Amino acid sequence: MEKVKIKNYPMVNPIPIVLAGAEVNGKPNYATIGAFGVVCEGPIFYISLKDTHFTTIGVKENGYFSVNIPSVDMIQKTDYCGSVSGKTVDKSHLFSSFYDEIGKAPMISECPMNFLCKVVQTVPICGFEVFFGEIVSTFVNENCLTGDVPDPLKINPTLGMGFRYYNLGQSVGAVFKEGQVIKSK
Numbered sequence: 001m002e003k004v005k006i007k008n009y010p011m012v013n014p015i016p017i018v019l020a021g022a023e024v025n026g027k028p029n030y031a032t033i034g035a036f037g038v039v040c041e042g043p044i045f046y047i048s049l050k051d052t053h054f055t056t057i058g059v060k061e062n063g064y065f066s067v068n069i070p071s072v073d074m075i076q077k078t079d080y081c082g083s084v085s086g087k088t089v090d091k092s093h094l095f096s097s098f099y100d101e102i103g104k105a106p107m108i109s110e111c112p113m114n115f116l117c118k119v120v121q122t123v124p125i126c127g128f129e130v131f132f133g134e135i136v137s138t139f140v141n142e143n144c145l146t147g148d149v150p151d152p153l154k155i156n157p158t159l160g161m162g163f164r165y166y167n168l169g170q171s172v173g174a175v176f177k178e179g180q181v182i183k184s185k
């Protein structure tokens with residue numbers, strides 16, 4: 001197969017689209033982000049937020065942020081949160097918010113899975129603040145569990161790639177099992 005060299009463009013892998021939450025001026029605010037991921041089993045997440053975002057102010061002030069995983073049926077609100085800023089539009093009433101006993105950052109009741117993260121390190125880069133957050137609490141809708149494990153197909157997250165949203169599709173194999181076939185050859 002011939003390879004074609006194309007322009008450098010970071011939006012080429014499917015990424016989970018999440019809503020980052022922070023308390024700003026005493027109100028919940030949420031921003032849609034794709035620059036989110038697992039750093040290590042610490043357990044540490046990272047989110048990368050433009051330094052001018054309203055949410056960024058709240059994360060810096062409180063030292064906490066939330067990560068909320070919206071299911072695909074929340075696509076309109078998810079996209080909306082990524083199109084308007086809390087600087088000009090009050091997004092606090094878009095969802096019903098709840099808090100862990102620690103308080104610090106609001107989480108979205110309508111999202112099937114939520115994480116409260118405590119900022120442990122911040123790296124400013126190219127006009128963004130990359131916040132590394134230790135997960136201090138995790139919540140999941142009971143009906144999204146299979147046994148006691150969160151079930152991706154029940155959570156039904158939204159993936160982004162390029163300028164389109166996608167759903168998850170089906171599982172195609174089990175981690176640390178599929179490769180066993182080659183090991184045993």
Ligand SMILES: Cc1cc2nc3c(=O)[nH]c(=O)nc-3n(C[C@H](O)[C@H](O)[C@H](O)COP(=O)(O)O)c2cc1C
Binds near residue numbers: 029054
């Ligand atoms: C699908 C999608 C992904 C986005 N990913 C990011 C991101 O990773 N980091 C970021 O700073 N902004 C991202 N944005 C833009 C912010 O969500 C958007 O500017 C939002 O209005 C910021 O809200 P705030 O000012 O209330 O914090 C994304 C927007 C969309 C629609």
